[in-house]
Amino acid sequence: AAGVIQSPRHLIKEKRETATLKCYPIPRHDTVYWYQQGPGQDPQFLISFYEKMQSDKGSIPDRFSAQQFSDYHSELNMSSLELGDSALYFCASSLGRLGQVNYGYTFGSGTRLTVV
Amino acid sequence: AQTVTQSQPEMSVQEAETVTLSCTYDTSENNYYLFWYKQPPSRQMILVIRQEAYKQQNATENRFSVNFQKAAKSFSLKISDSQLGDTAMYFCAFMKPRNSGTYKYIFGTGTRLKVLA
Numbered sequence: 001a002a003g004v005i006q007s008p009r010h011l012i013k014e015k016r017e018t019a020t021l022k023c024y025p026i027p028r029h030d031t032v033y034w035y036q037q038g039p040g041q042d043p044q045f046l047i048s049f050y051e052k053m054q055s056d057k058g059s060i061p062d063r064f065s066a067q068q069f070s071d072y073h074s075e076l077n078m079s080s081l082e083l084g085d086s087a088l089y090f091c092a093s094s095l096g097r098l099g100q101v102n103y104g105y106t107f108g109s110g111t112r113l114t115v116v
Numbered sequence: 117a118q119t120v121t122q123s124q125p126e127m128s129v130q131e132a133e134t135v136t137l138s139c140t141y142d143t144s145e146n147n148y149y150l151f152w153y154k155q156p157p158s159r160q161m162i163l164v165i166r167q168e169a170y171k172q173q174n175a176t177e178n179r180f181s182v183n184f185q186k187a188a189k190s191f192s193l194k195i196s197d198s199q200l201g202d203t204a205m206y207f208c209a210f211m212k213p214r215n216s217g218t219y220k221y222i223f224g225t226g227t228r229l230k231v232l233a
Contacts, residue, residue, distance in 0.1 A: 105205075109222075
């Protein structure tokens with residue numbers, strides 16, 4: 001079965017550079033969530049999209065922006081990267097804004113971003 | 117490849133009663149960690165409890181405890197004296213540390229728990 005695809009798997013950037021992370025949800029899933037997990041920390045919710053519109057906003061820095069496209073894939077754009085942005089970035093998808101009971105959430109394997 | 121399965125999409129429990137959420141996983145690894153995360157409506161992920169695979173003793177954290185059956189690859193979460201604030205989505209997660217110092221996380225699909233007054 002198709003899963004949530006995140007690309008790239010690994011990314012190394014220098015301070016002040018820009019990075020773009022991509023997330024391809026499960027087919028037919030219309031909701032995408034982004035999480036950031038720093039070393040030894042719980043995943044932090046960043047932002048979510050439902051039907052290409054931002055649905056919830058968490059602790060996403062102003063330097064980050066995201067969007068969901070017509071094919072439901074989502075991109076997280078990160079500018080002016082800082083060392084503290086080094087983390088594992090998870091994307092999850094679900095069917096329906098509240099995560100339909102019968103489908104739940106499906107998480108991708110994450111993109112590991114290292115800022116040097 | 118590792119997989120994590122939560123077979124209960126939704127559960128409900130009366131306040132003050134006990135509920136058990138199930139989680140099974142599949143791995144050929146011997147050294148790994150298992151977690152239960154709580155996701156309230158805010159969508160934040162809050163660590164509830166963690167278990168190191170090499171530890172035979174089941175982890176306990178106040179009203180939360182796990183039944184870790186390594187041979188059966190089962191990791192269920194028991195919530196005692198359920199409270200209204202326990203209403204949330206619960207995710208089971210498997211983590212495998214890598215020699216490189218990084219780690220790999222795999223999440224289950226979640227169980228939506230509703231505590232009834």
